[in-house]
Amino acid sequence: MPEPRTFRDEPVSFVRRSGRMSEAQERAFEELSGHYLLDVPRAIASTSVHADARLDVAAEYRRDAALIVEIGSGQGHAIVSAAAARPEDDFLAIEVFRAGLARTMLDADKAGVRNLRLVEANAPEVLATYLPEASASEVWVFFSDPWHKKRHTKRRLIRDGFGATAARALADGGLLRLATDWEDYALQMREVLDAEPLFERAFEGEWGDRFDGRAMTAFERKGITKGREIRDLTYRRKPRA
Template structure:
């Protein structure tokens, strides 16, 4: 029998860091994870998703409602704000950094948010297998790591092949929203998604208007302060045959 795999076939768009969490963040995992954090069966790595695992949104949220998925939710500022303002929608935050997940849970609990769940996992695996096909009304990817050094660009999340995973997870007519403050990455995003046969542009001109549902975060302000232009893109999932 062959030895079991201990590594992924593809590079991931992140590097795990072992930053220390504060006492409040540690307490968030102990007290709030049962409410917010999904318990996901793993495959070959701690942030992997077993290919046979499936999420049941109706069971997790206790209702049937539009599902918005944010990839790389960071400290959760955007998704907690959106979940607070849109109680009739359900939200799923996908993040690999525990400190960010803890902060998101703390802020969600403070705001009384109950329509939000979190998952600690590699995003492409969530999109390509864990979510039911067509489950997401929208997928948000705001300021993902640009991996600006040339030797690292293979780690970028939005690269050829990503469209297949995103298209599987998004409902017909659903939206893929992106934003970045790194020009080279914005150009790559647009090139990759323009070439995807399952998506079409949902904007006119070179770039989309700023998504008014994206709260202004300290990260975005920092990019603007450094003179970097924020570029938005939005693509619509074409109807399935």
Template sequence: MSGRSRGYPEEASEAHRFREEPVSFVRRSGRMSDAQERAFRELAPFYLIDVPRAEAFTSVHPDARLEKTAVYGRDAPLTVEIGSGQGHAIVAAASSQPEHDFLAVEVFRAGLARTMLDADRAGARNLRLVEANAPEVLSTLLPAASASEVWIFFPDPWHKKRHTKRRLVRPGFPATAARALADDGLLRLATDWEDYALQMREVLDAAPEFARAFDGAWAERFDGRVMTAFERKGIAKGREIRDLVYRRVPRV
């Protein structure tokens, strides 16, 4: 599932006041179901990382750092999903790979609640969630070179021309993602919008921190991405799903 959201204009105002760069989301704050409310009360103490904030609610204080061993109780490879949505992909991965740790980054509260509920049912104790703006998680909260993989599946395409500046993957983003990735770590992306796929490929091809980890025009579909209703809907509408995967060039 994606990090796409359609929310309320006050979030755009918040972003304008407190951030120099436009955020790639509009935070949804609709009413949660009773089960989702219970998830926050009962499951958030275990799954949801309490992040020190700067000014905005979804910001990360520049001095905040994630202590992996303290959070997960061990030192294991870490996969980070940006815009985890309902959590289908990352819960499936976490429950099937108990030897790895996983971090879901999302600002949609109902999606975070659903992710916690599904993770609890699946017994995925190696998953944690962060309610925060993704670039701030990658640029400050995560220790440098701490992630073995970063996933960005179906981010909001901001398909109107006047909104494309809000896209997550744009010039400047590769350096942010590269900071969090370990040497030879993988950046995996997927989208059902052709022009965004082309933009992603152009931006990452030009980034000195990354090298293609695929042959041909596009990468093969990532087996670790579960097929969701969202992806099936895009296919049913005739939109081709395009995958990309890039390897973090070793630091000098």
């Protein structure tokens, strides 16, 4: 008798649709994934992370350096640019869409970037268990899906509980950087993180300044062209007791 299907307890912030990759993207997975893409043990889904899996950061990057983690790296424009500009730091891109992962690997290889790794997985699971506690210097969440329809807002990444999950992965004093072009989501982000006792604001006033380490992408330009305000927020991880 087949075992019953098992589902995640919490809704994920993405809907993973299958799509064909170009020949170049297919080649990227064959030729470049050995260096860039982490081999993650799975649990109940192809984007899950087994609860016992742990990343040995120093062994993977072959050094001790600050680790910057981007959630939802998309095509990789922001993180490849940052990794190229900051060779003294290490970077980890979390993404579930294979075409985006392939594009990221292609661009990273073209730019000669070697301080970047990618993980094809659900971000909260990476933060909650796969990364060692206090291993990240920064966590970036730039333009995550706003799920603007009311019936879908439960899928938003930044919701109750996310702060504690991100705080686990961040070192004391580490920064959580967020940006969105969706006003309602920006307000929710601020409300959720203002209420999180493990974080404090690292900005003054209503909104933070634009993070100058974030490369301007086509996605951000599109939001500006449509007249949407880009909202930046930065929170600092409070010291552990």
